[in-house]
Amino acid sequence: MTRTPRGQAPDVGVPAELADRMTVAEQHDWLSSFLRRHPVSRRSALRGCAGVLAATGLAAAPWTLAACATAAQAPVAVVGRHLAYGADPQRQMAFAGELTAPPPGPVVVDLGRDGSFGTTLPVDVRRLVSRVPQDGDAIRGSEQFFVHALADGLAPGERYRYRFRLPDGTTTPEADFVTAPGRGATAPWSFTAFADQGVDTVPPSGQEGYTNDYESDDTRRTMTPSTSMVDRIARQRPAFHLLAGDICYADPSGEGLPERRGGSGFESFDPTVWTTYFGLIERSAASTPWMFATGNHDMEALYDDNRAGGASHGYGGxxxxxxxxxxxxSGCPSVYTFRHGTVGVISLDANDLSTEIPTNAGYSGGAQTAWLRRTLTALRADAGVDWIVAFFHHCAFATSKAHASDAGVRAAVAPLFDEFSVDLVLQGHNHQYERTNPIRRGRSVVQAPDGATVRPETDGTTYVCVGSGGRPRYSWLDGVTDRYRGNPGPDSGVTVASYLALGEDAKQPDEVDWSQARYLDYAYVTVDVVPAPAGGGETTLTVRATTDTGTEIDRVVLSRRT
Incomplete structure (x- = not known):
């Protein structure tokens, strides 16, 4: 029996015949042994080139030494800026970016509210070394430097400006952000979400066999769906953006990508794809906090003991x-909660819960689900929280030919969501948009067609799959069709064929009665929040699905009385 289903192990250089039998920790042990036998010194590679080193044995690589040498002569810069909330979004904001080379001195963040910058924040520089074994005795290496700062003591609901300042006095362009509103605020606001994004461009190295292989009949999309999503979200300027796992696909080998097309590069983990990705999202993420959950393509065994992370399950990078x-x-870095206005948000790590891809299953030893119960209890006891939104990667409720519903995830979270009347769940993994009727005990409670109003307290939880963030789409099971506003084709209805994923090639057929809206192309979700008036009354969440071409295809209103 293999430890990891074939084709689903994170592939960072371990031979495939071994990786299929290894956990993430076992892959890391193999890599550590390999690298002890084939060390790469800093003298063996050039600095620069956005932190990438062309290391020993990389003949004919796109990371050319000439290009790196040219880049090494350029001034140090900060690229790929992105924001995230701290533990308290009203008072904390985290700033991050990547340096194009090691800085010759301290880097700082200038922060202010009016016409000048009145605060200087210290910056932590985190060095990340990646040494990826290649065929034979070769190693492909990169050295990257990431900058981080945290602002604390901010005022709720206020706009701030910031910039990174380098030792030579040069600065990044100024950007601004708004902290979460204080308690009692009643102004409407919005957030956005999708999953499974990746990058539209061919990665710069190491993944020559990995392409954006869109189907020939995939004609409803823009030329670059992932980029189009960022453009729309940047223009929309939501309060924050949620990404439900499978972020950039630096590891292209987990289950959930297009059919392999050959070429040795397909098997290679490439840490510089993160550089490309942060550059892609910067025009939104430099001003809007992007909050990430982890998916199966985000498990990176190379970093199990990397000092920058200290994780033991592939999250050190x-x-x-x-x-x-x-x-x-503790020990679950992508499991967290934050509150924005009257909405409590929960990020879960479905890799810990999955039966379909068990590489990281059970790593928390039950700590995550115990924490989830405590967190839901606290949120429902908080008079200032009207809404609970959860997001994670593997789906508890979805249909598709590729992954459908994960039995382990459903068993772990659905009973708790029923018990605590969770309002909205955002998922990824299946490359499609799909919205359910409100569900309780695994079945539809009421029908919720496009434009309907749902009352979660009595009707149940609405689950939305937004794995439609840019990666090439999947397909429905035979006989299942699209179902969305404006659909010109046949409609297979709400009751359709699906299955529960129990493990490698283990599927339990399941005819479901809850698949209300389906769109097999690229879309993101906007959630419009309208708080109740100060004296109490009706509050709503309006969930809208918009395609990468800008067309709204689905809408449902969730309503509660306060």
């Missing part, structure tokens, strides 16, 4: 690149 609120259980 994320600790160098990302800032996430540290409000979850």
């Amino acid at each position: 994320h600790a160098a690149r990302l800032d996430l609120p540290r409000t979850g259980p």
Whole structure:
């Protein structure tokens, strides 16, 4: 019996015949042994080139030495800026970016509210070294430097300006952000969400066999769906953006990508894809907090003992690149909660719960689900919280030919969501848009067609799959069709064929009665929040699905009385 289903192990250089039998920790042990036998010194590679080193044995690589040498002569710069909330979004904001080379001195963040910058924040520089074994004795290496700062003591509901300032006095362009509103605020606001984004461009190296292989009949999209999503969200300027896992696909080998097309590059983990990705989202993320959950493509065994992270389940690289609120259980870096206005948001790590892809299953030892119960209890006891929104990667409720519903995730979270009347759940993994009727005990409670109003207290939880963030789409099971506003084709209805994923090639057929809206292309969700008046009354969440071409295709209103 293999430890990880074939084709689903994170692939960072371990031979495929071994990786299929290894956990993430076992892959890391193999890599550590390999790298001890084939060390790469800093003298063996050039600095620069956005932190990438062309290392030993990389003949004919796109990371050319000439390009790196040219880049090394350029001034140090901060690229790929992105914001995230701290534990308290009213008073904290985390700033991050990547340096194009090691800084010759301290980097700082200038922060202010009016016409001048009145505060200087210290910046932590986190060095991330990636040494990826290649065929034979070769190693492909990169050295990246990420900058992080945290602002605390901010005023709720206020706009601030900031910039990174380098040792030579040069600065990044100024950007601004708004903190979460204080308690009692009644002004409407919005947030956005999707999952499974990736990058539209071919990665710069190491993944030559990995392409954006869109189907020939995929004609309803823009040329670059992932980029189009960022453009729309940047123009919309939501309060924050949620990404429900499978962020940039630096690891292209987890289950959930287009059919393999050959080429040795497909198998290679490429840390510089993160550089491309942060550059892609910067025009939104420099001003809007992007809050990430982790998916199966975000498990990176290369970093199990990386000092920048200290994780033991493939998340060490994320600790160098990302800032996430540290409000979850220790050892679960992508499990956290934050509150914005009257909405409590929960990020879960479905890798810990999945039966379909068990590489990281059970790593928390039950700590995550115990924390989830405590967190839901606290949110429902908080008179200032009207709404609970959860987001994670593997779906508890979805249909598709690729992944459908994960039995482990459903068993872990659905009973708790029923018990605590969770309002909205945002998922990824299946590359499609799909919205359910409100669900309780696994079945539809009421029908909620496009434009309907749902009352979660009595009707149940609405689950939305937004794995439609840019990666090439999947397909429905035979006989299942699209179902959305403006659909010109056949309509297979709400009751359709699906299955529960129990493990590798283990599927339990399931005819479901809850698949209300389906769109097999690229879309993101906007959630418009209208708080109740100061004296109490009706509050709503309006969930709207918009395609990458700007067309609204689905809408449902969730309503509560306060």
